[in-house]
Amino acid sequence: MQVRTPAVAGMFYPKTSQELKSSIKNCFLHKYGPGILPPSTHDKKIIGAICPHAGYEYSGPIAANSYYAISSHRPELVIIIGPNHWAIGRDVATMKEGIWRTPIGDIEVDTDSAIKIGKISKLIEFDFFSHTRDHCLEVQIPMLQEIFSHKFKILPIILIDQSRHAAIKIGESVAMISKIKNTIIIGSSDFTHYEPNDFAHDQDKSLIDTIVNLDVDAFYEVLQEKKISACGYGAIASTMIACKKLGATKGTLIKYATSGDISGNNKDSVVGYASIVFS
Numbered sequence: 001m002q003v004r005t006p007a008v009a010g011m012f013y014p015k016t017s018q019e020l021k022s023s024i025k026n027c028f029l030h031k032y033g034p035g036i037l038p039p040s041t042h043d044k045k046i047i048g049a050i051c052p053h054a055g056y057e058y059s060g061p062i063a064a065n066s067y068y069a070i071s072s073h074r075p076e077l078v079i080i081i082g083p084n085h086w087a088i089g090r091d092v093a094t095m096k097e098g099i100w101r102t103p104i105g106d107i108e109v110d111t112d113s114a115i116k117i118g119k120i121s122k123l124i125e126f127d128f129f130s131h132t133r134d135h136c137l138e139v140q141i142p143m144l145q146e147i148f149s150h151k152f153k154i155l156p157i158i159l160i161d162q163s164r165h166a167a168i169k170i171g172e173s174v175a176m177i178s179k180i181k182n183t184i185i186i187g188s189s190d191f192t193h194y195e196p197n198d199f200a201h202d203q204d205k206s207l208i209d210t211i212v213n214l215d216v217d218a219f220y221e222v223l224q225e226k227k228i229s230a231c232g233y234g235a236i237a238s239t240m241i242a243c244k245k246l247g248a249t250k251g252t253l254i255k256y257a258t259s260g261d262i263s264g265n266n267k268d269s270v271v272g273y274a275s276i277v278f279s
Contacts, residue, residue, distance in 0.1 A: 002098040002128055008135040009103055012055040013142060017103045024146045027060035032257050034064055038071030038147045045279060046070050047178075048185030048243040050211070050236055050251075051143075052273035053082060053136040058259045059190065063143060065254040065275035066186075071147040075184040077110050078144055079155045079174055081239060082136030082188030083162060083232040089130025091161040092170060094118070096126040100138070100154060104145045110153035113177050117155065121173040123166060130158050136188045136232060162234025164220050170234075171241025178246055187239030189232025191272030197260040203228050204256065204272040211236060211276055212251035214244045230272075243278035251278045 009015040014023050028037050049066040052059035084093075096118070097111045117124055131137065137156045144152070155177070157170065174185060191207065192200040207228050210219040216237050223233055230236065240251070254275040260267035 004098055004100045004131055006102060006138060007133050008138055012135050012139050015103055020103045020142055021146065023056050023060065024143060027056055027064040028068060030061035030064070032255060032262055033061035034068040036068065038068050040068055040072045043072060046073065046277045047246050047248045048187065048239050048278045050187045050189060050239060050274060050276040051140060052190045053139045053188045054190055054259070054271060054273065058262055059273040061262065062255050062257055062273040062275050066277055067143045067147050069254060069277045070184055073184060074148070074150050074182070075152055076181045077113055077153055077155060077183045078186060079157065079178065079183060080137045080140050080186045080188060081157045081159065081170070081235040082134070083235055084130060084134055084158045084160045085136065085231065086133045087160050088133065090125040090127040092124050092157065092159055092166060093127040093130035094124055094155060094157050095128055095131060098128060100141055100156070102142045102145065104142050107141055107145065108153050110155050113155045113181065116180070117173050117177050120176055121169055123169045124157065124173060131156055134158060140186055140188055159234045164216070164237065167216070167234050167237035168241055170238040172245060174238065174242040175245035178242065185239050185242050187232065187235045189230055189236050191230045191274055193229040193231065193271050194269045197258055197267035197270050200258050200270050200272045204274065208253055208256065208274055208276065211240060212253055214240050214248065214251060216240055248278040251276050
């Protein structure tokens with residue numbers, strides 16, 4: 001079985017298990033995090049979430065809000081969708097089998113779900129290589145390993161094609177798979193990139209308004225009209241579509257901040273991060 005070894009350990013997050021666990025704990029207790037360690041005590045059903053994927057130093061506390069919100073769940077399967085920053089491999093790729101390794105341990109790809117989604121959608125292809133270098137899915141997995149003590153599997157989906165057409169097809173396919181097993185869907189994306197802090201806040205608010213309303217048409221309109229540089233826009237849209245198909249009626253913004261807000265400096269060129277859940 002192929003092992004997808006860490007590509008960004010020691011860069012986006014610590015490379016030893018002990019340091020990584022400590023870093024994740026700090027994300028949860030950070031002033032921009034939930035301020036409390038998982039698991040949560042609420043039993044509100046959450047179908048999916050949007051999480052950022054920068055280095056834990058910057059986006060980790062924001063991501064921790066989504067992860068705290070889902071930490072009372074016990075999914076059999078976590079479907080993680082994100083953008084292919086390197087543009088290598090297939091336009092839309094999952095993995096048929098394999099292990100994703102992190103400093104905390106190994107998580108198995110759900111082969112059964114991969115085969116099913118491959119039959120449902122010809123758009124989604126099997127390609128290990130597409131997943132080898134990117135950080136957008138990798139940084140989510142240690143967080144999942146820390147919030148869930150039970151055994152679960154993942155279905156990673158990485159996108160070069162982030163068009164509205166692709167998002168609809170992917171979202172519909174993900175929804176069909178999610179009806180078979182107890183599933184959580186994670187859409188991995190950062191928001192505005194390398195703009196002044198106030199401008200990033202304004203830009204991202206306009207896009208987040210369409211996300212919480214689960215309005216995919218308005219989402220793509222605002223994205224294009226305002227030229228918002230959210231890197232994982234197709235992953236966000238796919239997650240919105242899947243969650244809506246599965247009965248979600250709204251999204252809730254739990255936390256938004258920029259790299260400038262979190263670091264307290266360099267507010268002339270920031271990246272926006274949002275934690276959103278769908279229920």
